[in-house]
Amino acid sequence: MTQERELAELTRLVREFSTERDWQQFHDPKSVILALVGEVGELAELFQWVPADQAVSRFSSPDRHARVAEEMADVLVYLVCLADVLGVDLGEAARAKLADSHRRFAADAVRGVAPHKP
């Protein structure tokens, strides 16, 4: 399955989940954004106080890896839901944004240099 079709299928599954429960009535953009931010917070909490140089190794154990994957999935589901509510083609928007980043950050000009604001 192509990534575009996977994203479309995920959108369909998220919509179906909400529809079956009559929860779409609660999915105004503000509420979905707050839910999304809450899930980002849950993901961030897993890394809270973990030294940066230990973050990868700390989450390589199966149970911690599963917890990170679970929170990342929550984030993705709410992001897909938000895109659906707002009529945004998330795949196309991401591709356009990445193309813009390619233009703004030519690899030969920025290789090995962390992006920062002046």
Ligand SMILES: [Mg+2]
């Ligand atoms: Mg969660």
